[in-house]
Amino acid sequence: MAFPTAMAAVAVALCAAFALAALGGAEAQQLSPAYYDDSCPHVYDTVRRVIQEARASDPRILASLLRLHFHDCFVNGCDASLLLDETPTMRSEKEANPNKGSARGFPVVDDIKAALENACPGVVSCADVLALAAEVSVELAGGPYWRVMLGRTDGMAANFDGAQNLPNxxxxxxxxxxxxxxxxxxxxxxxxxxxxxxxxxxxxxxxxDRLYNFSDTERSDPTLDRSYLAALRESCPAAVSDNTCLNNLDPATPDTFDNRYYANILSNRGLLRSDQAMLSAPEEGAVSTAPIVGRFANSQVEFFQSFATAMVKMGNIAPMTGGLREVRRNCRVVN
Known part of the structure; x- marks a missing residue:
């Protein structure tokens, strides 16, 4: 696995995370890393193979798949509702402002699901596909490995209004x-x-807005490093207010999962306001987050350990297990 020196610490952290999952109620207790060991024993290898193939032509796909899992779990829990296409009677979460024009990777999810349906028809849920794809993507980018809790079923309705309220x-x-x-x-x-x-x-x-009109001041965000501000203004001219030009979230190592992101913040080079605010907005509660940013900047092992633990916790947000749910054959539509 990637970064083997960090693996022992990650494994220790996950013991606590699994214990937390076991205390999360009857639904969480049904989730298990071994859920598909008998019914679809090659599920992990299948997910990994499809993502590796997609990565060859699209280096951005790892970050995109990771983001899909986030945006799914924060609405209705991890139920794959994000993957449902719009119908005459249901608005898709894909059309919500935080997702429209930016959430991507859906065809790769389709390819993963098709491969799993070929190997194990009707067994692996779309919600679990997203959870596995997120872990595989992090690992392939050089980040930590964790045993993904599995056994979710898929929701049968999207929540457009909930997706409108995703963290911004x-x-x-x-x-x-x-x-x-x-x-x-x-x-x-x-x-x-x-x-x-x-x-x-x-x-x-x-x-x-951070470049030209931060907080309606008609000035740039004063926390931005000046040379970084100049580079961003070249990429994002003021005359184009709806600019969709892409910029690296981590300008130092943009395609490697490491702790340089936190070092960037310490140097006032956090790209998004939500990045830099964790250090530079004491009036908004950065007193509690700034020390954590510093710790993660100084220790990749600690960051990896905490990230893996947090991903397990996030994957247990209101998991869809049993009840009036289903395992979709096609992740875009209900059966």
């Missing part, structure tokens, strides 16, 4: 922390999960 990079830090806290994720989980921004890109429109 322009929101105040205290509002973002509260959204995570409402789902049982503490400040360490919040800072660790923000570390997913160590890979991937963001469109200019998500941070353009």
């Amino acid at each position: 990079p322009t929101e105040p830090l205290n509002d973002l922390k509260q959204k995570f806290a409402d789902l049982g994720l503490d400040d360490t989980d919040f800072v660790a999960l923000q570390g997913a921004h160590t890979i991937g890109r963001a469109q200019c429109r998500f941070f353009q």
